[in-house]
Amino acid sequence: MLTPTNLLFDNCDTVALAKEYGTPLLMISQSRLEEKSKEIHKDFLDKYNHVQAVYASKAFLNTAMCKLVEKYGMGLDVVSGGELYVAQTANFPMRNIVFHGNNKSYEELSQAVDLQVGRIIVDNPSELRMLEKFVPIKTHVSLFYFALHLKCHPGHMPTSPQPTVTQNLVSPLNKWLMNTLMQAARTSSTPLDFISTSVSAAIQHISSQCA
Numbered sequence: 001m002l003t004p005t006n007l008l009f010d011n012c013d014t015v016a017l018a019k020e021y022g023t024p025l026l027m028i029s030q031s032r033l034e035e036k037s038k039e040i041h042k043d044f045l046d047k048y049n050h051v052q053a054v055y056a057s058k059a060f061l062n063t064a065m066c067k068l069v070e071k072y073g074m075g076l077d078v079v080s081g082g083e084l085y086v087a088q089t090a091n092f093p094m095r096n097i098v099f100h101g102n103n104k105s106y107e108e109l110s111q112a113v114d115l116q117v118g119r120i121i122v123d124n125p126s127e128l129r130m131l132e133k134f135v136p137i138k139t140h141v142s143l144f145y146f147a148l149h150l151k152c153h154p155g156h157m158p159t160s161p162q163p164t165v166t167q168n169l170v171s172p173l174n175k176w177l178m179n180t181l182m183q184a185a186r187t188s189s190t191p192l193d194f195i196s197t198s199v200s201a202a203i204q205h206i207s208s209q210c211a
Contacts, residue, residue, distance in 0.1 A: 028060065030068065037072035045073065054098050057083040066090035075118070081108040088115060106130050 006015040010029040018025055040053045054075035055065075061078075066087050069076055076092055078084050079101035087097060095118040099108075102123040109130055112120055122128050 026060075028065070033068060034072065037074065041073065052096075052098075054096075057087075061086055063090035066092045070096075081105070081111050084108070084111060084115065084117070094118065104130075106133075110134060 006013045008014065009017075009027050010031055012027070014025075014027070017027065044051050045053055052075050054077040055069045057076060057078045061083055063086060066076065067090055070090075070092055075096040075098060076087055077098045077100050078087060079099075084097070084099065088094075094115050097115075097117040098119045098121060099112045099117050100121045100123075104112075104123075104127055109120070109127065113131075113134065120131070122131065
């Protein structure tokens with residue numbers, strides 16, 4: 001029975017929950033998750049083709065959350081072997097997993113390939129070289145992304161749609177990296193689905209020259 005003076009969370013008596021499960025107690029609102037997932041489906045998944053929404057595991061992840069994410073028709077973004085293991089334990093569909101992160105170990109990449117995750121975001125050439133060591137052996141691997149993160153250094157922060165911004169953004173991407181990427185794209189053992197680029201800076205304005 002609810003006590004009027006107790007704090008309610010998602011219509012649940014927090015004092016009663018603390019007595020039942022102990023403290024500290026982490027609570028997640030399933031109704032809120034369901035509400036947000038409906039918004040995502042309405043504004044993106046049901047509106048456009050070839051769109052995938054993924055839940056960021058770093059926010060919170062356990063097997064119950066994996067099952068909710070699957071129930072709501074979304075994918076899962078993982079950044080470590082531990083998160084990948086939780087997803088595997090929950091029998092989450094591996095084809096709907098995106099393996100992110102800029103510090104993946106050889107063991108984690110091998111784990112992702114063995115489990116046949118849907119996408120591996122290759123964040124740097126060193127990861128690509130690690131993958132090249134065992135991808136030819138594991139022939140079930142089909143697709144990879146290659147994410148190029150263009151760094152904007154202090155003094156070169158793009159705040160206006162000037163053509164010179166393009167030069168500022170591209171300058172850290174040297175010829176060696178581009179050659180490595182193009183060579184990998186032509187290598188059948190490490191097929192790249194597409195190349196995505198992102199800018200790690202707060203851009204207030206951008207023009208077509210910079211897109």
